[in-house]
Amino acid sequence: MKRLLITGFVPFGGDGVNPALQAVQALPETIGKWELYKREMPVSFRGAPKALSDAIAEVEPDAVLMIGVAASRGMVTPERQGVNEIEARIPDNEGDQPQNEPIVPGGPEVLFSTLPVEDMTEAILAAGVPARLSDSAGRFVCNTLLYSALYQLEQTEDPVPAAFIHVPATPELATGKDLPTLTLDEIVAAITAAIEAI
Ligand code: PCA
Numbered sequence: 001m002k003r004l005l006i007t008g009f010v011p012f013g014g015d016g017v018n019p020a021l022q023a024v025q026a027l028p029e030t031i032g033k034w035e036l037y038k039r040e041m042p043v044s045f046r047g048a049p050k051a052l053s054d055a056i057a058e059v060e061p062d063a064v065l066m067i068g069v070a071a072s073r074g075m076v077t078p079e080r081q082g083v084n085e086i087e088a089r090i091p092d093n094e095g096d097q098p099q100n101e102p103i104v105p106g107g108p109e110v111l112f113s114t115l116p117v118e119d120m121t122e123a124i125l126a127a128g129v130p131a132r133l134s135d136s137a138g139r140f141v142c143n144t145l146l147y148s149a150l151y152q153l154e155q156t157e158d159p160v161p162a163a164f165i166h167v168p169a170t171p172e173l174a175t176g177k178d179l180p181t182l183t184l185d186e187i188v189a190a191i192t193a194a195i196e197a198i
Contacts, residue, residue, distance in 0.1 A: 004034040004195065005061035007052065009068045009141070012043035013090050019170040020067040023187045031195045037061060043093045043141050045086060049103075049148035056152070056160070063115060063161050063198060064149060067191065068142035070166035071173065074180030076124050076190040077134035078117040079164040081110050082147030087139035103147045111150035115163035115198055123197035129182065129190040137164055165194060 008024030011017055024038050037059045041048050056064065070077065084107045091097040117133055124131035137143040146164040153159045167187045169179045182190075 001030065001035040002033050002062040003037060003059060004198075005037050005039065005055055005059045005064045007039045007041045007055065007066045009041045009043050010093070012093050012141075015173060017173055018069055019173055019184060019187055020069045020167055022170070022184055023167060023191055024067055026184065026188050027191060031192055034195055034198070041066070041145060045088070045092050045096050045098060045141060045144055046094065048141055048145045049152070052145060052149055053152055061160055064153070065115065065195065065198075066142075066145055066149065066162070066164040068145070068164065068166055069169065069173070070138065070142070071169040071179050073166060073168050074182075075130040075132050075168065076182070076187065077132060077166045078120045078124075078194065079113060079134050079137040079146060079166065080117055081112045081135065082137055082143050082150055082164070083110050083139070084108065084147055085139055086144055089140065092141055103144050104151050107151055111147055111154070113146070113163040114150065114153070114159065114161040117163050119197045120163070120165070120194040123193040124190045127189050127193035129186050129193070131190060134166065137166065142166065165191065167191075
């Protein structure tokens with residue numbers, strides 16, 4: 001079987017749960033040809049890229065799929081690209097709030113996802129879950145993880161493909177807030193369909 005490193009972020013910004021991590025934990029251990037290696041990612045500008053490179057070194061995956069929440073979105077959004085820029089609207093879980101900083105000084109402005117994000121989006125829609133391909137992973141820790149994953153993997157001889165999917169809030173996360181939601185089951189079905197399309 002092929003090895004898929006799949007990551008989910010821990011809660012942040014004062015929330016008690018992160019549906020990205022909940023969904024990753026709820027996935028089965030295998031999907032199609034993939035054996036899943038699930039890892040938590042810290043919501044930390046400094047810590048997340050390091051946690052990912054440690055996980056890559058340990059798991060030696062054939063592909064990397066990262067999951068985070070974008071609570072303002074009502075659809076599942078595979079990300080087309082990461083950009084070399086940090087603009088933190090809130091502090092990360094370490095209290096860091098960098099403004100207008102590059103992720104990799106001197107690195108390319110944009111790096112494109114190297115998994116088939118169009119096919120993954122189509123597969124999610126075919127599974128009956130609202131989805132669209134996104135052109136922006138934001139400027140917070142999710143974009144930082146995506147960009148630095150693509151940057152790290154590009155340096156290797158036989159680059160491992162990687163992509164990032166943002167998921168909406170669940171009713172649990174949205175309690176008391178005016179946010180669009182999908183159920184955790186819908187989010188799990190969407191990620192499963194995306195993995196089957198890789
Ligand atoms: N979402 C945040 C960081 C962690 C997460 O799940 C983001 O979109 O950057």
